[in-house]
Amino acid sequence: MTGAVELVGLERRYGERIALADVTLTLEHGATLVVFGPNGAGKSTLLRVLAGLLRPHDGSLRVLGHTMPEEDWAVRGRIGLLGHDPLLYRDLTGRENLRYHARLHGVDDGRIDEVLEAVGMDRRADEPLRSLSRGMVQRLAVCRAVLQDPDLLLLDEPRANLDPAAGDLVEPLIGRASGRTRVVTSHDPAGGLAEADLVLGLRGGRPELLEWAEDLDPARITELYT
Amino acid sequence: MSSAPQDGPPAGPSQGGPPARASQGGPAAGPPPGGPGAGASRRGPSTGTAVLAILRKEVRVELRTLESVPAMCLFSVTTFVLFHFALDRDSVNGDLASGILWVTLLFSGVLAINRLFVADEEQGGFDGFLLAPVDRSALLIAKFLTLLGFLVVLEIVAVPAFGLLLLEPSVGRVVLRLIGILLLADVGIAAVGTLVAALAVRTRARDLLGPLLALPLLVPVVIGGARACAPLFAAGHPASVPVRWLETLGLYDLVFGLLAYAVFDFLLED
Amino acid sequence: MYGKGLRALSVTTALVMSGAIALVFFWAPEDADQGFAQKIFYVHVPMAIVALCGFVAGGLMAIAHLRTRDSRWDMRSYVAIHLSIILGVGVLLTGSIWARVSWGHWWVWNEPTLVSFLIIFLLYCTYQPLRFSIQDPERQARYASVFAIMAGAFVPLNFIAVRLAQQYTHPRVLGNISGNLPGKMEWTFFASMLGMTLLFVTLWKYEMTSKHASSQLRRLKRLLGEEGQSTGRRSAAPAPRQRATQV
Numbered sequence: 001m002t003g004a005v006e007l008v009g010l011e012r013r014y015g016e017r018i019a020l021a022d023v024t025l026t027l028e029h030g031a032t033l034v035v036f037g038p039n040g041a042g043k044s045t046l047l048r049v050l051a052g053l054l055r056p057h058d059g060s061l062r063v064l065g066h067t068m069p070e071e072d073w074a075v076r077g078r079i080g081l082l083g084h085d086p087l088l089y090r091d092l093t094g095r096e097n098l099r100y101h102a103r104l105h106g107v108d109d110g111r112i113d114e115v116l117e118a119v120g121m122d123r124r125a126d127e128p129l130r131s132l133s134r135g136m137v138q139r140l141a142v143c144r145a146v147l148q149d150p151d152l153l154l155l156d157e158p159r160a161n162l163d164p165a166a167g168d169l170v171e172p173l174i175g176r177a178s179g180r181t182r183v184v185t186s187h188d189p190a191g192g193l194a195e196a197d198l199v200l201g202l203r204g205g206r207p208e209l210l211e212w213a214e215d216l217d218p219a220r221i222t223e224l225y226t
Numbered sequence: 227m228s229s230a231p232q233d234g235p236p237a238g239p240s241q242g243g244p245p246a247r248a249s250q251g252g253p254a255a256g257p258p259p260g261g262p263g264a265g266a267s268r269r270g271p272s273t274g275t276a277v278l279a280i281l282r283k284e285v286r287v288e289l290r291t292l293e294s295v296p297a298m299c300l301f302s303v304t305t306f307v308l309f310h311f312a313l314d315r316d317s318v319n320g321d322l323a324s325g326i327l328w329v330t331l332l333f334s335g336v337l338a339i340n341r342l343f344v345a346d347e348e349q350g351g352f353d354g355f356l357l358a359p360v361d362r363s364a365l366l367i368a369k370f371l372t373l374l375g376f377l378v379v380l381e382i383v384a385v386p387a388f389g390l391l392l393l394e395p396s397v398g399r400v401v402l403r404l405i406g407i408l409l410l411a412d413v414g415i416a417a418v419g420t421l422v423a424a425l426a427v428r429t430r431a432r433d434l435l436g437p438l439l440a441l442p443l444l445v446p447v448v449i450g451g452a453r454a455c456a457p458l459f460a461a462g463h464p465a466s467v468p469v470r471w472l473e474t475l476g477l478y479d480l481v482f483g484l485l486a487y488a489v490f491d492f493l494l495e496d
Numbered sequence: 497m498y499g500k501g502l503r504a505l506s507v508t509t510a511l512v513m514s515g516a517i518a519l520v521f522f523w524a525p526e527d528a529d530q531g532f533a534q535k536i537f538y539v540h541v542p543m544a545i546v547a548l549c550g551f552v553a554g555g556l557m558a559i560a561h562l563r564t565r566d567s568r569w570d571m572r573s574y575v576a577i578h579l580s581i582i583l584g585v586g587v588l589l590t591g592s593i594w595a596r597v598s599w600g601h602w603w604v605w606n607e608p609t610l611v612s613f614l615i616i617f618l619l620y621c622t623y624q625p626l627r628f629s630i631q632d633p634e635r636q637a638r639y640a641s642v643f644a645i646m647a648g649a650f651v652p653l654n655f656i657a658v659r660l661a662q663q664y665t666h667p668r669v670l671g672n673i674s675g676n677l678p679g680k681m682e683w684t685f686f687a688s689m690l691g692m693t694l695l696f697v698t699l700w701k702y703e704m705t706s707k708h709a710s711s712q713l714r715r716l717k718r719l720l721g722e723e724g725q726s727t728g729r730r731s732a733a734p735a736p737r738q739r740a741t742q743v
Contacts, residue, residue, distance in 0.1 A: 077359030103279035104358035442619035446657035
């Protein structure tokens, strides 16, 4: 059985500097990988490589059963990325943004209403993003990320900018309860650990920690940041 | 590195460059076993659908922000006024008229070239597009058509303004030929402009590099366009347009159109 | 790797160039109209041709870079273009002198080769600022290659357009570039062409060797544990990486 994500010796450089090196792991379908590490450790880079936005310089990468980057056309549209950037145009409304993405992904308009309602943004979906708060924009970004019903979710600190109520709203879409395979970056040892199956700790682009969540002592996560 | 728990068979061998196909698990084209939402790899929307979607978005953003088109039009009219004072002429014809028109159109066009990808760069539009299961060239085609549209709107404003403010012979007699030449040139400007815009937008000196790159590259367009229009603006009777200028413009459009198509993908990668 | 045969090449170049210079000054006859000053033609035209070929070669190497993603092609392309830009300055200077001596002005518009060269030169002057303004080395190389391909395709197009433009308003007066050269002049011209070409290739190899050596040095330093140290000096030049695993 193939895993949803399989990395062997993944390496990505930035010029002479290492952004990621020696990353080897397999993530099963439906499981959650939580990535910890200080700023600059390579967490966002890892997500972008998995999304197919960056090519690996060395090592091998298979996502949803396809070798990347050669077969990235086969997985595009099955991956949902939620990064620091909402990837939405500020001068358009939420609905217009989602309609744009829906057309690019071949998704029906009905789905747009579905996700908007799920995150509680259906009534404010027709206002330009400029006039919305950061938390609302983040909710719309969540909509964008799950619009195409992806098999793999890549989430970069998804709960940033979300108050607890909003966090609860998005949970069924992007949380453990969604049943999707997920790779999540987090700065919260307790919270992150609670939702993880597999834990990866990065420092300087290299994996310093790779354990099953249930066997893991939270103190080891905090060590990463020292 | 601490112990790496791995389920299932190990992934393929690691090596530089394109990794070999790992001989394991399901076939590449078939549905992945047991995954949620398991189904065959979805073939995304057609390129045409994608182009339309992007075009719709472009038009909407432009209508709401009014960043490019009004600036271009205003700039062109102001430039005509400047020329009036700089040359101390009330009206021009022939070579001079043609030259003034083309230089003005070019500089106004550069404004739009500068802004073409800015919204995408600043608001994450590139990533949003790259994640979609559509052909990369859809972005090129859509942006090319957008720029072409902007140029056409510019000319709809600038040419009558020119006729009003500076041009001595009437435009009406030569309108059709003029439109033909303008469109032919616009295709070349749009092709080069889209490429240059994509190149410049992700550099640090984007506002400077855009014009510096575009203007030399557009010299053949100025040559072809200005020389083709000069006989149309001749004092007295408009003369016929030498075909060689149309051929020059056509060749330019072909070369750069094909080049843009071949090379654009490389600008989108990170 | 690049240094092989460099000495033999340099010696050959020096010999051919000296030979060409000798021919120019002592063997080729003086031009009936322009006199001694016409001899600058033997420098100006070969330089222009070699520079233009250098630009086009840079474009071809850039295509190779994009197709193979091997950064060595990018370095070759960079060096070719960068040398051609330097030669380009020479072309404009010698062209200007020739114009002054033959025509009385420091610049003339009725010599299409010179004029299109000016445009091409202005375009390629943006090459290094373009490289400078992109930090990510890989993206820098990629974008530079796209530029080199665009500009390389532009060179012939521009030539055609400018030549057409000048042909019908100003007749070409200066220079016989192709054909129409009496025997001795023709031979001298070929000698200069050969010399200039060899000079370009030699300089190209020198610069490649030097860059290769400094990148090896950098790599060794890195391996010896000075990792993460930046020299603080930004450069428009690409730094080729030695891969541990060669594909």
